[in-house]
Amino acid sequence: MKKITLAFLLACSLPVFADPIVGYVDTAGYEAKTPEATLKAIQDFFHQKFPEVKGDAFIDGSMNWSEGERQYDKFMTGRMHDDFDAPVGYPEVIAEGKKLWETPLPDGKKMADCFAHGGKGAANDYPKVDEKSGKVITFERALNDCRVAHGAKPLDYGDMKKGMGPLSDIARKLSDGMRIKMEIKTPAELAAFERGKAVFYGRTGKFEQACANCHIQHAGEVARSEELSPIIGQAAHFPVFRQDKKTDGLHLVTLQNRYKGCQKSTAADKPIKEGSDESNDLEYFHTYISNGLPLSSGIFRK
Amino acid sequence: MKKIIFLAILAAMMLQGCKTAGQHSADASGEAKKEAKLEMDPAKLFWSNGKGMGNCSACHAIPADTSGKPAGNMGPPMIGMKDRFPDIAKLKAAIADQKAFSPNTMMPPFGRNKILTPEQIDVIAQYIYQY
Numbered sequence: 001m002k003k004i005t006l007a008f009l010l011a012c013s014l015p016v017f018a019d020p021i022v023g024y025v026d027t028a029g030y031e032a033k034t035p036e037a038t039l040k041a042i043q044d045f046f047h048q049k050f051p052e053v054k055g056d057a058f059i060d061g062s063m064n065w066s067e068g069e070r071q072y073d074k075f076m077t078g079r080m081h082d083d084f085d086a087p088v089g090y091p092e093v094i095a096e097g098k099k100l101w102e103t104p105l106p107d108g109k110k111m112a113d114c115f116a117h118g119g120k121g122a123a124n125d126y127p128k129v130d131e132k133s134g135k136v137i138t139f140e141r142a143l144n145d146c147r148v149a150h151g152a153k154p155l156d157y158g159d160m161k162k163g164m165g166p167l168s169d170i171a172r173k174l175s176d177g178m179r180i181k182m183e184i185k186t187p188a189e190l191a192a193f194e195r196g197k198a199v200f201y202g203r204t205g206k207f208e209q210a211c212a213n214c215h216i217q218h219a220g221e222v223a224r225s226e227e228l229s230p231i232i233g234q235a236a237h238f239p240v241f242r243q244d245k246k247t248d249g250l251h252l253v254t255l256q257n258r259y260k261g262c263q264k265s266t267a268a269d270k271p272i273k274e275g276s277d278e279s280n281d282l283e284y285f286h287t288y289i290s291n292g293l294p295l296s297s298g299i300f301r302k
Numbered sequence: 303m304k305k306i307i308f309l310a311i312l313a314a315m316m317l318q319g320c321k322t323a324g325q326h327s328a329d330a331s332g333e334a335k336k337e338a339k340l341e342m343d344p345a346k347l348f349w350s351n352g353k354g355m356g357n358c359s360a361c362h363a364i365p366a367d368t369s370g371k372p373a374g375n376m377g378p379p380m381i382g383m384k385d386r387f388p389d390i391a392k393l394k395a396a397i398a399d400q401k402a403f404s405p406n407t408m409m410p411p412f413g414r415n416k417i418l419t420p421e422q423i424d425v426i427a428q429y430i431y432q433y
Contacts, residue, residue: 026406206415208401213408218376224351224360225372267353267410267417 018278019268021202025210027217030201035184035193039289042216046230049220059236059293061229061301065220069227069302076243076300080250088249090241094298097166106151111171114146123175124295127182127284134188136196136280140164140254143171157275158260160252164274168254169239172297180236180295182288196285199278200231205268211282214262226302235286236293240301250300255283340419344429347422356418356426361409366433377409380430387431394427 024030028045032038046053053064063070079087101111101119115122126139143164144154156163184193201212211231214223219230238255253261256274259282263271272279339354341347347356348364349371363373364380387393396403398413398420412418418426 023401025408206417207410208415209408209410214376217406218408221374221376223374223376225374228376 018272018276019204019263019270021198021204022208023203024198024201025203025212025217027201027212029197029216030212035190035288038197039291042231042289045216046219046232050230056293058230058233058290059296061233062220062227066227072302073300076241076250076302080241080300088247089244089252090250093161093166093169093241093252096162097168097170100155100167101170105147109150111143111146111167114142114149119171119174121175121178123172123297124178124180127280127287129186129189129192129284131186131188134191135277136192136284138256138280138283139172140168140256140275141280143167157254158257158273160254160257165239165252165254165257169252169298172239172295175295176297177294180287180291180293182291184288192281192284193288196281196283199272199282200285205263205266207267209266211262231286231289233290233293235283236290237296237299237301239297240299242301252298255286256280259283340422342422342425344425347418347426348429356412356422357410358426358430364430364433380433383431383433390427390431393431394423397423397427 361377
């Protein structure tokens with residue numbers, strides 16, 4: 001009886017990490033068989049949809065066609081640089097990130113010691129796949145591995161004030177301007193790409209919507225009052241600062257924190273979590289689709 | 303061996319039981335809350351976002367409504383509805399589960415996934431049918 005009770009309790013407390021996928025959206029890239037063909041199909045789709053948007057311009061997302069979005073970003077970027085107002089939240093987060101990057105870890109080593117060239121360009125070596133486990137290792141995971149290897153506690157991937165958010169922002173800044181150069185060759189890498197692709201095209205939550213609905217199929221259209229950006233270029237410019245409607249200040253959002261936000265807005269019961277396998281797989285696929293584009297961290301985005 | 307199989311079956315049954323029990327209690331409390339403030343004003347259902355609302359304007363505009371409320375353009379605008387849907391039942395069916403008609407749509411299955419009640423879908427259909 002004890003065993004049964006135990007099994008019952010265990011079964012009820014099994015964690016569910018994300019809403020299940022309940023079908024796929026067959027839009028550009030879905031039916032392509034390889035990473036290269038997927039990327040090409042998505043690029044072709046957007047070159048046809050936005051013939052005026054070329055090359056690096058894709059990192060500017062909807063600002064390419066919306067004057068309103070351009071103005072909004074211009075004013076808010078001005079605020080970030082203290083043109084006319086000291087924004088709430090933003091300086092504290094930058095200071096926290098610098099502290100996390102520069103303060104020596106318990107054994108005396110610094111974060112910069114964990115990476116070649118003191119961390120310059122390090123973010124561009126990720127996400128990558130660990131051949132042994134087949135799991136995707138993000139740059140944020142590498143930052144946490146570094147902390148743990150030198151005696152510190154890992155940071156919470158979902159903490160945008162005192163956790164991984166601020167550290168990621170500062171550490172990624174050292175790779176600004178470098179171009180994404182992902183190659184997907186080994187079976188483990190191909191498998192990770194396919195898993196991430198399934199998350200992107202997979203319908204989930206009560207609304208049964210997929211990332212691909214908004215960011216391929218309907219990119220360039222308007223959801224209520226928001227312009228939808230194309231998938232190409234998105235992964236190249238995170239973390240971002242966004243306007244905090246409560247404080248009228250700015251708050252930091254990492255790429256994976258944004259995934260969670262997207263799923264919250266589309267009524268997922270259990271939005272995808274920062275640092276989870278699903279989120280890491282999605283980041284792997286997502287980053288590949290921005291191949292060749294330059295990285296930038298800590299910029300303002302609506 | 304028999305005992306183990308018996309235990310396994312029992313455990314499986316209980317697991318199913320606790321799943322449905324969990325769902326039931328969640329549904330029951332959800333429904334209780336919904337019943338307490340089930341929105342039946344079609345304009346509110348159409349224009350408002352968030353739980354218990356239709357979120358329609360996130361994707362559909364009503365060009366004849368000049369009040370200036372923000373509306374998306376991901377779905378077709380609400381115009382000429384009587385011509386497009388001579389049979390209002392078809393309009394209701396589309397709100398309930400548009401995927402049945404268009405497999406790649408991003409329109410949520412409001413009826414099938416119980417996001418809205420059949421009564422709410424009725425009043426929304428009547429509301430947009432005037433445009």
